Amino acid sequence: MRKTRIMLAVVITLIITYITLGLFHFLLSTCTFRESLISRPVVMVMFVIGWIPAVIVGHDVAYDD
Numbered sequence: 624m625r626k627t628r629i630m631l632a633v634v635i636t637l638i639i640t641y642i643t644l645g646l647f648h649f650l651l652s653t654c655t656f657r658e659s660l661i662s663r664p665v666v667m668v669m670f671v672i673g674w675i676p677a678v679i680v681g682h683d684v685a686y687d688d
Contacts, residue, residue, distance in 0.1 A: 632684045636677040641669055
């Protein structure tokens with residue numbers, strides 16, 4: 624059950640990070656929200672630095688006493 628909570632926390636953090644980056648791109652450009660989510664800059668930022676918050680949250684949940 625503990626590993627399931629860690630997995631859910633990491634996946635939810637990845638999704639929230641992706642949606643937040645897409646929202647910023649949407650607000651700062653003339654694209655629609657759907658186009659912002661699938662744009663190359665948002666995807667590249669997710670590959671390069673978007674996974675870091677999920678790793679931090681996963682580590683925190685795993686070693687939470």
